[in-house]
Amino acid sequence: MNSPAHAPHTGDVAADPAPASVETAVLVIPSVHCAGCISRIERSLLQLTGVETARVNLSARQATVRWDPAVTTIDRLIAALEAEGFDARPLAEADPSVKLEADHGRQLLKALAVAGFAAGNVMLLSVSVWSGAEAATRDLLHWISALIALPAVVYAGRPFFGSAWHALTHRRLNMDVPISLAVILAAAMSLFETVTGGQHAYFDASVMLLFFLLSGRCLDHMMRRRARSAVTGLIGLKATSAIVVDDAGGHITTPISKISAGMQVLVPAGDRVATDGVIVEGHSDLDRSLITGEAVPEHVGPGSSIEAGTINISGPLTIEVTANGDDTVLAEIVSLMNAAEQGRARYVRLADRAARIYAPLVHIAALVTFLGWLWWSGDWHVSLLTAIAVLIITCPCALGLAVPAVHVVASGRLFGQGVLVKDGSALERLAEVDMVVFDKTGTLTTGKPNLVAMDPMSSDDLAIAAGLARLSSHPLAHAVDDALTARGIEPVKMEDVVEHPGYGMAAMHNGQTVRLGSPEWCRVSEDDAAQETPGSQLCLQLGSRPARKFTLEDALREDAAQAVAQLRRRGLRTVLLSGDLAPAVKQVARQVGIDEFHGRWKPQDKAAFIRSHQNTGRNILMVGDGLNDAPALGTAHVSMAPSNACDITGTAAGLVFLGSRLQVVPDAIATAAAARRLVRQNFAFAAAYNLVAVPIAVVGLASPLVAAIAMSASSLVVTANALRLQWRPIAATTNQMRNVNGRSKP
Amino acid sequence: MNIILVLIPVALLLGGIGLAAFLWALKSGQFEDLDGAAERILIEDDDAPDRTEGTD
Structure with a gap:
């Protein structure tokens, strides 16, 4: 088949x-x-x-x-x-970014291996030179160093040279420009020194620089890869084929690209709808939660319109296709999201912001050194040597490690708590958040109905309800079944069971008809049904007796209120935006303690709300799971989605969290803030290092030995500082919160 | 001093072997699944000696 x-x-x-x-x-x-x-x-x-x-x-x-x-x-x-x-x-095999990423990672590792090999061997030779090799031996050692270092620089330096060239051609400065300049100049000058039999060669410095910097790059890449493989490329949401009903009534499975408006398509129960359309035949319940955020399945019948991406729950439907591919509601939301994400690409990362100040300063310092020495000594050879030594010693080795080392440790910690960070920029943004916007269904709530109340019923009646509920595929019935089973009710075996899609279950029991289904179907009086209560109802009708009601609600995540309280204590403003009906939104907002809430909002409205607040200078964290949240997730400064979110949402979010606890949201913010503090400390250390090292280089005392020691020491200090995050409590400022939390071990 | 003429090539050769081994490992996919290998040791082999119930 x-x-x-x-x-x-x-x-x-x-x-x-x-x-x-x-x-x-x-x-x-x-x-x-x-x-x-x-x-x-x-x-x-x-x-x-x-x-x-x-x-x-x-x-x-x-x-x-x-x-x-x-x-x-x-x-x-x-x-x-x-x-x-x-x-x-x-x-999705077709996703080229996945393969590209893997190739890039392998390139980096190869470059790191080559740089490591060269650095080790050249350092071995350099030590001999420093310990006082005489002229002829020194020249020989320099020549061997050159033979090892030059090919290594050419091979291992490519990631930096490429990026620096790209930045320069676009008239920008990034960290790779001073790096490339220092490495190339150091190698070129050392070669000149070797050829002319000079005293100082900086081959060790240039390959060691590459080695340290490549370590930073590899760490950065590892972090992104770990998160990405779990998050991206999951483009299973769009159904790839549909069952077309031809004129003769036959069923043909057809790729989605070949389906056009006017065709009739069969959607079996349990399948995701592949195209937008209008129902021609059949009744069912439709799970629209991904599109609208409504938790309760909607009853649909002939004439109802139906959107791609929704799930047909209970009965087979035949629909007439009205739109397909790029015209569907689903595709529209995706394009909204893509448009929103482009705005975010303008964000400049911390390291690049530092580079914008740092790179010109370094180059000016080198130039001033060169001119100063030329004026003072008149010897262009010595002047150039000193200027290059300045460039080498200020090469942002520590800066290159400062950010990735911290981010890898932070993301490793978050990974342990079940939060996947897609890239370092998401962490940086998370630390800047001052307002949190939540979605309701599936984010603050579990997205699954829970039995909250029922009319008084005898245990016999409950047993009948359980018997019927067990046989249904409807999520409300599942919830009733789970709740009754938990109360120890033994389901009764039913006879002649018929499922009426979109209405409910009917069966015979002890000679009378029993029904479990929607209130209308069980003939609940209009007055009763009109009492608009949040949540949805399922009714049990036994023979001609009046129906009994089960009330079900989408249950809150266990720690939702606590997580929101923590966020408020951090001074963050919290808002709830939902596509669901206003009373339901209001109730959830009250339960978790959010004052500002809006219901019945379309995806565009959510994105517009976030945009307007960001224009006033707010940095918003959006937490959402539905497809209707995707544009808002893309617009927000940074976004989080639960791992059971739909694929596109997971792709749009900068962070994805596993498990059912919402506590990870304040935890992640605390970790990001701690990471930002460490990055700043590292930057401060790098600045202090330069304040000491640059004067030494400017007066011409930066011999290759001094350069090697200074560079290694600063890199080690920065890395060690980053590792502190591993052992620290989540954040010093959240100590009180952890006590409230009550989970922390004594 | 002539000893360095021997020692340097030896050092380079040893380093080169290390480098080649690393590149080979990279190419043959040994870094693709770093966590899996650590866990796999806990899995019982399918071809392990047959353990009938009660003997364990």
């Missing part, structure tokens, strides 16, 4: 013998974390027929599977994993 869906793949391999028809798929499995997970995943995949190999990569939280498309389908692989309790999604 699945073969048509994979016709494009199987078509070209059909002629080959069987072994050739194997495809490789990468599945992203965010919840894999231990040896048990690895073996369960690999075993369940290998048990499937048609799977040749399956290998889990724990660091990347991915599984690479080789499978035969003629025997099985990727959907079956995913279903097998879901049966084991792992959410899996195929990684």
Whole structure:
């Protein structure tokens, strides 16, 4: 039945013998974390027929599977994993950024290895020179150093030279400009010294600089890769194919790109809707939470319009396509989000801001040194040597490590708490936040209904309700079933069960008709239904007796109120924006203690609210999960999303948190603030170092030995300072909060 | 002093072997999954000696 869906793949391999028809798929499995997970995943995949190999990569939280498309389908692989309790999604192979990132990381590591090799060996030779090698030996050692260092500089320096050249051609200055200049000049001058039999060669300095700086780059890259593999590339949201009903009534699975307006498409229960359309046939409940933020599924029937990205819960629907691809509501929201994110690209990172001040200062200092020496001694050779020594000693080695080292430690800490940081810039932005905007459904709440109240009922009645609820696929019924099971109610076995999609369940019990479903269907009087209470209702009707009501509400995350209270104590303004109905929003806002709230807002409204506040100088953290939050997440200064958020939202957010605790939001802000403090300390240290080192270099005392010691020492100090974050409590200023929290160990 | 003519090539050779080994490891994907290897040691092999119930 699945073969048509994979016709494009199987078509070209059909002629080959069987072994050739194997495809490789990468599945992203965010919840894999231990040896048990690895073996369960690999075993369940290998048990499937048609799977040749399956290998889990724990660091990347991915599984690479080789499978035969003629025997099985990727959907079956995913279903097998879901049966084991792992959410899996195929990684979009087409996403070139993923492969590009991996290649870049490998390049950096290779460059680091080469620089490390060269630095070690050149340093060995340099020590001999410093300990007093005589002229001929010294020249020989210099020549050997040159042979090692020059190719290493050319190879390992490429990441910096490329970036510096790019910046210069765009008339900007970044940290790579002084780095490249120092490395190239040091190598060139040392070569000149070697050729002319001079006394000082700085080969060790130039390769050591590269080594330290590349370490910083590798750390930075590692951090981004760790988070990215779990977050990006998950573009499974858009359904890639749909079942088209042809004129003869046959069903053809068709790629989404070939579907046009006017076609009729079948959406089975449980599937995500692939296109916008109008329902022609069938009744069902529609989960619109991703689009609108409404937690309660909506009953739909013929004539109702339906959007791509929503989930059809209970009954099969036939829809007539009205829009497809780029015209759908889904695509519109995505383009809104992309437009919003472009604004954020203008953010200048701390290191670059420092570079803008630092680079010109260094170059001016070197120039002044050169001119001063020329005027004083009249010897251009000595003047140039001294000026280059200034450049080498001020090369922002410590600065290059100052930021990435802190960010790697901070993001490692957050990773341990279940927060994935996509890049260092998100951390920097998080530290600047002064206002937090929450979404309701799925963010402050769990996004799942919970039984909160019910009319008085006998345990026999409850047993009947449980019996019916267990057989339904509707989320409200699931919630009732869970709640009743938790109370120890044994479900009764029902007969002649019929599910009426969009209405409820009907069955026979002891000769009378029993129903569990919507209030209208169970003939609850208009007056009763009109009492607008937040939450949704499910009714049980036994024969002709009046219906009994179960009231269900979207439950709050356990620590939502506490997390909001912590944020307020930090002096952050908190706001709740939701697409849900106003009474429901008001109630949640009151429960968690947020004063400012707005309901029934469209995605554009949320983004506009955030933009208008940011224009007045506020830095907003947006926490949201739904597709309707994606534009707001993209607009906000920085954004966080729970890991069960929809894919596009996860991609838009700068940070993604796992688990059900909202406490991670204030924790992450505290860690980011601590990281910012350490970065500033590191900058201050780098400045102090320069205040001491530059005068030494300017007066011409910066011999290669002094340069080597100064550079290594400053790099070590900066790295050690960054490591302090690992052992510190979350932040000194949050000590009181931790006591309130009550979770911290005595 | 002539000893350095021997020692320097030896040092370079040893360093070069280290570098080559690292690049080989990188190329053969040994740095792709740093956490997995540590956990995998805990997984029982499928071809481990058959342990029938009760003998353990």
